[in-house]
Amino acid sequence: MKSSELGCLESGDLRISGELICKICQDLYNSGWVTGTGGGITIRSGDAIVIAPSGVQKERMQLEHLFVMSLKTREYLHKPLQALKPSQCTPLFLAAYTCRDAYACIHTHSQEAILLSEVFPNSDYFSASGFEVLRHIPRGSKRNGFYSVTDAVKIPFINNTAHESDLHDSLKAAILAYPEACAVIVRDHGIYCWGDTWQDTKMNTEAVEYLFQAYLRSRKIEY
């Protein structure tokens, strides 16, 4: 790959963000959260956002597969030379950027999100209290502080749709309705989780998914 074919991904913060997207997707794959091309991540650099391509094995992506879009104009500043399409998650990622001024957003296809959808078939949100990991989950943004062990976190559910992009309106409504949530659960599909930096987004995702695992295992012990 000639470096000139990378366009604005060739150097600087955008290259760093692109390399992070490829590396973090390997981490997410190893956690079982982005298998079978599902899931993904976007990272912002100023007004530009770096987006993964659609329908590819996210754990095997390289810089030359990525897209760069202007958050302001929504025009693509760079597209890969290969015939790839931007992730179907792009409209959902944009909702996290515009509604929460996020600096990154992760979409997982975790099995725990699916199991919680079954445990709470009619609830508007998932709620849990009494777990130490709550201290690692921000109240929407770390600017608002973090939950305490005795607080009850609320993470909203939205119903899944036939196409990822059809989730946009319900995801945006849930983000706005639950200002103290840093994630939304898409029933029988996965989660969208965001943060004030890429590090916070990765940590928030790990904390939320850990909470789901601990909650589900604690219920299994009850039985």
Ligand SMILES: CSCCC(=O)C(=O)COP(=O)(O)O
């Ligand atoms: C087979 S996964 C269907 C799309 C989806 O839910 C997803 O998370 C990944 O979409 P992408 O366009 O990024 O492959």
Ligand SMILES: [Zn+2]
């Ligand atoms: Zn998905």
